[in-house]
Amino acid sequence: MAHAHGKYADFEGLRERAVALRRSGLSLRQIRDELKVFNNDILNQLVKGEPPPEWTKRPRAKDDLKERARQLRLQGWTYDQIEVELGCSRSSVSLWVRDLPKPERKRSREEAAAIASRGWEERLRIRDEERQRAKEAAKQAVGGLSARELFLVGVSLYWAEGGKDKPYDRRENVTFVNSDPGMIEVFLAWLDLIGVERERLRYTVMIHEYADVPGAERYWADLVGANRSAFNKTILKKHNPKTVRKNVGESYRGCLVIKVLKGADLYRRIEGSWYGIVLGANSAI
Secondary structure, X not given: XXXXXXXXXXXXXXXXXXXHHHHOOOOHHHHHHHHOOOOHHHXXXXXXXXXXXXXXXXXXXXXXXXXXXXXXXXXXXXXXXXXXXXXXXXXXXXXXXXXXXXXXXXXXXXXXXXXXXXXXXXXXXXXXHHHHHHHHHHHHHHOOOXXXXXHHHHHHHHHHHEOOOEOOEOOOOEEEEEOOHHHHHHHHHHHHHOOOOHHXXXXXXXXXXXXXXXXXXXXXXXXXXXXXXXXXXXXXXXXXXXXXXXXXXXOOOOEEEEEEOOOHHHHXXXXXXXXXXXXXXXXXX
């Protein structure tokens, strides 16, 4: 029976079926196979209070069960398997077979570990495929953006990631910093939408001093389609020997700073538009 997070979802419904099967004369093992319940504790709870069928009651029943338990143990059966097969308690099985040798391992620890590793790798592969399918479906569901939608996205993006004016530090300039190429592309598309000429943009790469600085500079220049003359001197982050860097590898290219020259008026429009979004959101509730 399918269950979620280790718990049987419809226990009462499952118990009704188990009780009906028990009263029709099925053994615990037969009920287990019928309902696909392989957890012995759950199985015993499902038939709790229901006596075993008459056909399982025979003279010297315990002696016969004990002998059968010992035979199964000698064949390599586990306690769980014997318990379900015979419909008796774990304590009884343990008492009857505890003097017998434990079943030999069918696989070495190394073989079992290798099998478990392969199983885990397969689960990870399946999870990754599911993850990619979900992302692709969500991406396709967005479709094209209208000019209004892109405008609202751009304002929200800037208000989340861009530089903002403070009452104690009046700056009113438009500066956007991010390491995500997608963010940079959306921000530039938004600037194009609202009529900001690319000639008004200045770029600065910020990156760790031990990274591939020239490679990062080329990457960002290609992404934004700008000449090196539009780039300021790269800002290098000094290495702290007490920290362990995680921003390493070929995919690390630091951050790109985009500044709009003479951007005070644009900043005021952005801030006003953001508060307009806030009012619109509150009125929609």
